[in-house]
Amino acid sequence: MNQHWDALKDHHAAVEGRPILDLFEDGTRAAEFTARADGMILDFAKTNIDARGRALLLQLAEAAGLADKRAAMFAGAKINETEGRAVLHTALRNMDTPLMVDGQDVTIALRETHARMTAFADDVRTGRFTGQGGKITDVVNIGIGGSDLGPAMAVLALAPFHNGPRVHFISNVDGAHAADTLQGLNPETTLVIVASKTFTTIETMTNAETVRGWMAQKVANPAAQFAAVSTAAEKTSAFGIASERVFGFEDWVGGRYSMWGPIGLSLMLAVGPEGFAAFLRGGAAMDAHFRTAPFAENLPVLLALVGIWHNQICGYTTRAVLPYDQRLSRLPAYLQQLEMESNGKRVAMDGTDLPYHSGPVVWGEPGTNGQHAFYQLIHQGTRVVPCEFLVARRGHEPDLAHQHLLLVSNCLAQSEALLRGRSLAEATAIMAKKGLTGAELDRQARHRVFPGNRPSTTLAYDQLTPFLLGQIIALYEHRVFVEGVILGINSYDQWGVELGKELALALQPMLEGKADTAGKDGSTRQLVDWARG
Numbered sequence: 001m002n003q004h005w006d007a008l009k010d011h012h013a014a015v016e017g018r019p020i021l022d023l024f025e026d027g028t029r030a031a032e033f034t035a036r037a038d039g040m041i042l043d044f045a046k047t048n049i050d051a052r053g054r055a056l057l058l059q060l061a062e063a064a065g066l067a068d069k070r071a072a073m074f075a076g077a078k079i080n081e082t083e084g085r086a087v088l089h090t091a092l093r094n095m096d097t098p099l100m101v102d103g104q105d106v107t108i109a110l111r112e113t114h115a116r117m118t119a120f121a122d123d124v125r126t127g128r129f130t131g132q133g134g135k136i137t138d139v140v141n142i143g144i145g146g147s148d149l150g151p152a153m154a155v156l157a158l159a160p161f162h163n164g165p166r167v168h169f170i171s172n173v174d175g176a177h178a179a180d181t182l183q184g185l186n187p188e189t190t191l192v193i194v195a196s197k198t199f200t201t202i203e204t205m206t207n208a209e210t211v212r213g214w215m216a217q218k219v220a221n222p223a224a225q226f227a228a229v230s231t232a233a234e235k236t237s238a239f240g241i242a243s244e245r246v247f248g249f250e251d252w253v254g255g256r257y258s259m260w261g262p263i264g265l266s267l268m269l270a271v272g273p274e275g276f277a278a279f280l281r282g283g284a285a286m287d288a289h290f291r292t293a294p295f296a297e298n299l300p301v302l303l304a305l306v307g308i309w310h311n312q313i314c315g316y317t318t319r320a321v322l323p324y325d326q327r328l329s330r331l332p333a334y335l336q337q338l339e340m341e342s343n344g345k346r347v348a349m350d351g352t353d354l355p356y357h358s359g360p361v362v363w364g365e366p367g368t369n370g371q372h373a374f375y376q377l378i379h380q381g382t383r384v385v386p387c388e389f390l391v392a393r394r395g396h397e398p399d400l401a402h403q404h405l406l407l408v409s410n411c412l413a414q415s416e417a418l419l420r421g422r423s424l425a426e427a428t429a430i431m432a433k434k435g436l437t438g439a440e441l442d443r444q445a446r447h448r449v450f451p452g453n454r455p456s457t458t459l460a461y462d463q464l465t466p467f468l469l470g471q472i473i474a475l476y477e478h479r480v481f482v483e484g485v486i487l488g489i490n491s492y493d494q495w496g497v498e499l500g501k502e503l504a505l506a507l508q509p510m511l512e513g514k515a516d517t518a519g520k521d522g523s524t525r526q527l528v529d530w531a532r533g
Contacts, residue, residue: 004059042303054305322365
């Protein structure tokens with residue numbers, strides 16, 4: 001592998017100062033650096049990756065054994081080596097294809113759970129499940145991390161398809177989140193979903209107890225209006241939740257990859273089983289594309305290789321995700337967990353230190369809002385931030401088509417501006433027309449120079465639908481997998497989450513005055529004393 005990394009670094013050194021715009025001179029650049037899948041377009045022409053660079057990146061993927069590792073993942077091999085688990089979130093959206101793991105066809109249980117979810121969602125949506133107030137009007141999903149970010153993002157994304165109860169989310173252990181979410185809701189007509197695989201996640205269970213207390217103010221049997229997404233049957237039973245309202249999932253489905261199954265119950269309640277099925281079909285379509293398309297035409301592979309080029313080769317440490325789609329406003333936050341929890345590692349599979357940086361910092365906001373905030377830094381700051389634009393050709397508001405046209409024009413303009421920039425000569429000409437001369441002309445012009453030559457990709461699609469959302473999420477899931485394979489890391493554990501949890505448990509009795517702070521550093525002791533008041 002080292003020779004492939006070295007070849008890429010040498011190539012980057014040779015082309016680093018080249019204007020990306022020069023690559024468009026032959027007229028074929030855009031077509032040759034665009035890939036398609038089921039109506040989705042990935043344009044990565046506005047990067048400094050040329051034919052030679054692309055070939056070297058593809059060789060890197062081949063040398064990493066990507067094809068074999070991809071096959072192993074889909075076959076149910078235990079590629080999560082530090083936990084000894086398979087990685088089979090893909091099975092949740094491909095339940096009709098038998099899959100043997102440890103001698104058992106795991107899709108049988110998946111179909112049974114999905115059927116139970118569908119029946120329960122239908123009962124809630126049609127009013128057969130009445131709760132204790134006659135009809136469920138609102139659903140509150142309590143979870144955190146993968147039990148919250150995915151469904152919360154998806155419920156917002158698919159707002160035009162909502163035809164069920166209103167869905168709300170509580171994740172933060174800060175009591176303000178529960179208080180603000182419950183404000184205005186009626187306990188008698190609210191269904192609560194507690195999403196925690198182990199039913200021990202401290203933030204989730206604390207919020208669950210808070211919401212149960214809120215419901216008890218009006219409802220005789222609060223637990224009768226609770227459902228759970230958990231595998232801890234004894235704990236859900238002790239909480240009072242009937243087994244028919246408990247939906248479990250296997251340990252080979254990681255939290256941040258789990259909304260395709262029971263963690264997506266809140267989404268199914270919002271858009272209905274048919275809408276949820278379309279979401280699964282979109283994910284399955286991207287799975288099929290990922291498994292069969294040649295690497296040079298494969299959207300997840302190409303998106304990952306662009307990421308490797310920008311981060312590990314060019315040294316760009318962050319990645320901005322910029323959906324020009326208001327309903328995808330939570331996508332950057334979702335991708336922060338998906339990418340940074342998956343590939344934010346420091347050792348390879350064998351435990352040795354990585355010889356290069358792992359995943360980048362992922363962040364972003366929807367356009368056009370970000371244009372009036374951080375785009376200043378993206379355009380004129382001293383650091384290069386690769387940008388990933390997402391945009392739909394059509395919105396869901398035909399009466400506001402003129403606004404969607406303005407939205408799309410802004411998206412395309414931003415990627416063009418990052419590419420082209422504005423030279424000092426151009427800025428000088430602009431300011432000269434305003435009557436400036438001499439030193440003041442030069443000073444003012446320099447403030448209006450845009451370096452340009454800043455890379456971006458654009459993911460374009462017709463319209464945001466359940467199927468399309470499934471495609472997008474599966475695309476990014478597989479992108480994470482490909483980057484992890486090339487980096488030689490385990491993308492499916494998250495030990496970095498654990499230490500803070502352990503220390504928080506130890507600190508709680510100290511804050512309550514039940515334990516002393518011996519052994520803590522001076523700063524922590526000082527802050528504990530402050531918190532005690």
